[in-house]
Amino acid sequence: MGVRALTVGGTAAVAAVGGAVYWLLGESAPPEPTLPGRLERHRTVLDGRERTWTTYVPDGLRGPAPLLLVLHGSGDDGAAVRRQTGYAFDRLADRHGFVVAYPDGYRGNWNEPRIGGRFAAKELGLSDVDLLRDVATSSDEVDPRRVYATGFSSGGQMALRLALEAPDLVAAIAPVAANVPTTANLAATDLGMPVPALFVTGTADPMNPYGGGEVRLYGTRRRGRVRPALEGARWFAERNGITGDAAVERISDRGSDGAWVESHHWAGSEPVRLLSVHGGGHHYPAVGVRGRRLLGPSPQLLDTPARVWEFVSAHRRPE
Structure with a gap:
């Protein structure tokens, strides 16, 4: 009887732990839609x-x-993001007529600009800037003056590396x-060319x-x-040649969970904007995604x- 009770109790404990882990690590997103366009898989050999x-x-x-x-x-990988x-x-x-590319980092990671982090891509010195250049130039359908990059977490750092080291891209x-990153944690070479x-x-x-x-x-x-966050955005604005103060605006009402969104905008020909999600965690905020x-x-x-596309699509590289 004692053994049976222990077994049942142990099973319940395992189930409880499993449920807690699922609650912490689970995520939800809309099902993959049926879209009129086409998904294409690409491969190249680099390094x-x-x-x-x-x-x-x-x-x-x-x-x-x-x-x-x-x-x-x-x-993660491109399918995950x-x-x-x-x-x-x-x-x-589909709505605005552009191509989306979801590249895959090496073993799930990028050789991004932070010194910290023992990623294989960093330890091997892989040229992810060259990879993304290959992605951008692999199709005649792409306008080379209108190539943009967004990314989440380490992918966001990789987008930052492109701005510093490949502003021609x-x-x-x-x-x-x-x-x-702080100066002491920055491995990228900043060419100093402004990028919105x-x-x-x-x-x-x-x-983060x-x-x-x-x-x-x-x-x-x-x-x-x-x-x-505010200091980093201001630093980027200054490297873009913007010396004035940011315009500050509240762009959302407070939600039922107390969250709200604030904008800092440094205006110029190569503007910089910071959207602070007050009460937001380490996520790429998107409607219907937890x-x-x-x-x-x-x-x-x-x-x-939508905010990202609205911002980036207003810009194109000079001739």
């Missing part, structure tokens, strides 16, 4: 290794068209949950600290130090994909 990416091409696309690079976070953004970029591509960037940038950051992010400091998840997975609870709250106040 002696096969690299892959997926593109979504709208039906009846009239080229040369803009291209948006959407870069995933650590441990496509799902985590609720397939919103594919829908936007990207016309604008939009890092999400990716504060600018939109930053989206949650104030309740447990990994809104107020600056070491990037880590509850004491683990250290990635080095980053600047406070990220992993372990990474903080997922307020439903900001359609980030």
